[in-house]
Amino acid sequence: MLSYLALASGIMLAQIWQLPNLIAGLLVIFSLLAAGYLRYKTNFHAQAKLHWLLALSLLILGFSYASLKINWRLQQLIQQPISQLTLQGYLTTPATLKDNNYYQAEFSITRGALSGQKILLYYPAQEQLNAGRIYQFSANLQPLNLVTNFAAFDYGQYLIAQDISASAFMQGSAELIKTSYAPSAQINRLRVNLINYLEQTLIGQKYAGMAIALVTGYQQFIPSTQWSIFKNSGIIHIVSISGLHITLVAMLAVFILSLILRYVLPPSKIPQQIILAWLGVCVALAYSLLAGFSIPTQRTFYLLLLMAYLITRRRYIPLLNKLSITLSIILILDPFACRNIGFWFSFSLVATIFAMQSAYQQHSSKVLFWLKLQLAMLLVSLPLTLFLFSSYPLIASVANLWAIPILGNLLTPLILVSSLSHWSWLIQFSVQLLNYAMLPIEYLATISPYRQAQPDLITLLIAYLGVILILLPNALKGKNYLGLIMFCALFMVVPSQRPNYGETQIIAFSSPKAGFTLLQTQNHNLLIILSRDPQQLAKQLEYTLLPYLQMQHISQIDYLLTNQAESSSATLLQNQGITLLNQTLPETINLDGVNLHWSQDHEQLALISQGHAETSYIGTGYQPFNETHWDNVVIGLALAKLDWLFSAQVNNLLINYAKDDRATKALLDNINLPATQSYDLIERGSQKIKHTTVVEG
Structure with missing residues (x-):
């Protein structure tokens, strides 16, 4: 087992740092030969030294091999935009309707310079691309967006892990070429046909999306309200195959x-x-x-x-x-x-089950073993869940007592068999049973999960060392007390330090569809939300702002400032468990020694913040103030001309803008821009300003 773990550890180490291709290639050859020789020697000499040398050579082999694979994958990424490129290929995943006007799907290219690569294809809703068919069309290719916001899901890295090289936007219409007999194309065709059949059969069923996900793994029909139920009750693993x-x-x-x-x-x-x-x-x-x-x-x-x-x-x-x-x-x-997040949960929990079976099952009654197993699963899953999501469903163990035997062991096979048989009456009957079976889960999901500030990596490792001590079967004196103390380090995490009296902290987030800026004083939180399209706010808030609020355990916003007259922002925040004390900000106010004044002209909004030794601007680029010297200028979402920046003196300039806003992009690239430091939020991700200094999150 040591040898396999060493090899896997080397591969995981390469995710942090990769070797150049030449050095990695030489190390692969050297370590492979060394591992082969040491493996041969260990057959005749069972010396511990040889086993550790074998493990070391496999660690180096895994590290150098993964470096080569990762470097090759990164070299396949499209680095520059490509216009009007002719593509030919087939869909490899079911298409997902986005914003009711375009589809998104993974697309495998079969001809041309990019043959063999996959792209993330966006095409108009009126275009009908059928699975299992090869199409040809013209598209504009864009590099993947590899920046992210504090604590947010790294979608760019996810796409790289899925072997996606670029985003492509179809231009014009697609031409059907022929049927594709590639295995991935035909598997996708079967999957899409089954999804469409189930969608039509289960019209009107409350948990139709969950049933489709249990059979095909396609989760796009599950509404966000049901995802909240799964998350708060701790049964997401039941929904995901x-x-x-x-x-x-x-x-x-x-x-x-x-x-x-x-x-x-x-x-x-x-x-x-x-x-x-x-x-x-x-x-x-x-x-x-x-x-x-x-x-x-x-x-x-x-x-x-x-x-x-x-x-x-x-x-x-x-x-x-x-x-x-x-x-x-x-x-x-x-x-x-x-x-992949599922990788860590999957292997850690299964390893816990196997380890507990080996250590305790033969020496304990079934009931006692089951209780020990539940405790071990809690101890192993809690640190990782807090590290990734800053929350943990306290009711998860109780919910899973019902979910695993009823939803997992009974209803999932029934739904799968009925779906594959295409007996519509049996499908509807099984999903109706699912609707009733979810009633206890819905009730349990009303219990709020435990939330706290996100622990750092060092705290996570200390907690897991404590878990190992607690679960060790050997009766080491005091190990459980020491393990418990180390485990409790998880709950000693405090949010980041608040600003001093008369100072501010500004967190600006990266999003091309909406602008989110959080201004913090000593005791207050002010949230500025800027948008062109209010319909985009819900999704952008969930993936951009909310993870940071959860990471820092911020559950209250004192004031909300938005450029939309009838904004749904307040409702969106409250639906996510964020308490909003005041939906409006007085035009002039002093918060903890910081003077705030704001002005609005239709969708244009501007806020000036003046503390003891700092003056900051936050807004859409609209500038109604007489101030010309700025310590911080944060353009939450560029909606106005920014020519005034050329006649101003700016220390820190942070700009968030739409991807098609070439004027703002050109302004940021202008070497004559009189700003000491300029930050393109779209290219560099979210940034934090403490007082007058931009710092790492």
């Missing part, structure tokens, strides 16, 4: 075939156990491909594949060894897999 679903379906197929082999077919020379093992692998592969082959499904499939191989070879290895081999296989095939 995971190892539980794959294992259940494989076991169901194995059970049915075992009956056929026993009572219908004549005896075979091949042992029944081997036949059933490989049938389970085939069923797991089919379901995994239908569901999009996510990280949890990959883990389960490779684990079942390994177990079938071991059964065929009549070999036995411990469960944790099997899991470590599966971990190595996944990372070798795709080093980017460890950038």
Whole structure:
């Protein structure tokens, strides 16, 4: 197991820092030869020193190999915009309707200089691109947006992990060329057909989107209100197709075939156990491909594949060894897999289950073992959940007592079998059962989750060292007390320090569709929201601003300032659990020694903030003030001409703008702009200003 963990650790280390290709290539050859020689030597000499040298060589092998793979993947990215490029290829994922006027889908290119690469394609809603068909069209290609906001989901890195090279926007119409018989195209065709059939069959069903997600892994039909229920109750793993679903379906197929082999077919020379093992692998592969082959499904499939191989070879290895081999296989095939959140939850929780089974199951009653397992799962999942989401559903253990046996073990196989059989009455009946089964979950989801400031990486590692001490079966004196103290470091995290009296802290977020700026004084939070299209606010707020508020445990906004006369911003904040004390800001006010004055002209808005030794501007670029010397200028969303900046003296200039706003982009690139420091929020991501200094988040 040590060897496989060393190899996997090397691959994960390469996510932080990569070697140049030449050095990485030489190290791959050297470490591969060294690992082969040391592996041969350990067959004859069981010395601990040789095992540690083998582990070191595999660590270097994994690190150098992953460096090569990551460098190659990054070199495939489109670095500059390309206009009117002719593309030919097919869709590899179901298309998702965005804003009711265009579709988004992953597209595999089959001809031309970019042949073999995948892009994220956007095309008009009136265009009908069918899965399993090859199309040709003209498109404008744009590099991926690789910047992110504080604590927000890194969508750019996610796209790189999905092997996406660029974003493409279709120009004109697409021409149908022929049918594609590529496996990924045909799998997507089957998946899309099943999604469309279920969508039509389940019209009017409350949890139709959840049922479609359980069968196909396609989650776009699940409304945001239901996602909140899943998150607050801690059952998201039930909704996302995971190892539980794959294992259940494989076991169901194995059970049915075992009956056929026993009572219908004549005896075979091949042992029944081997036949059933490989049938389970085939069923797991089919379901995994239908569901999009996510990280949890990959883990389960490779684990079942390994177990079938071991059964065929009549070999036995411990469960944790099997899991470590599966971990190595996944990372070798795709080093980017460890950038997926599901990767860490999937392997950490399954490793916990396997470790508890090995250590305690034989020495405890079933009830006692179950209680120990629940405690271990809580201890392992809590630190990672707080680190990623700054919250934890306290009711998760109770909700899963109902969700796992009823939703997972009973209803998921029923919905899957009825969907594949295309018996509409059975599909509707099973989803109606799902509607009733979700009633207890809906009630439990009304209990607010525990929230706190996000712990840093060091605190996370200390907490996990404490978890290891607590779960160690050896009776080391005082280990549980020490482990508990280390674990409790999670709850000693405090939010970032507030500004002093008379000073401000400004956090400006990057979003081309809406502007979010948070101004903090010693005891108050003022939120400025700027937008052209109020319809875009909900999604932008959820993915841009909300993660930072949760990370810093900010649950109250004292004042809201927006450029929209009838803004839904207040409702959006309250729906996310953020208390808003005042929906308007007085035109002139002093907050903790900071004078604030704002002015508005239709959609144009400007705010001036004057503290003890700082003067700041926040707004759309509209400038009604007489001030010409600015310590900080934050253009939350550029909606006005910014020519006044050339006659002003600015220390820190932060600008957020729409991607098609070439005038603002040109202004930022102007070397004559009289600003000491200029920050393009679209290209550099969110920034924080403390007093008069831009600092890292």
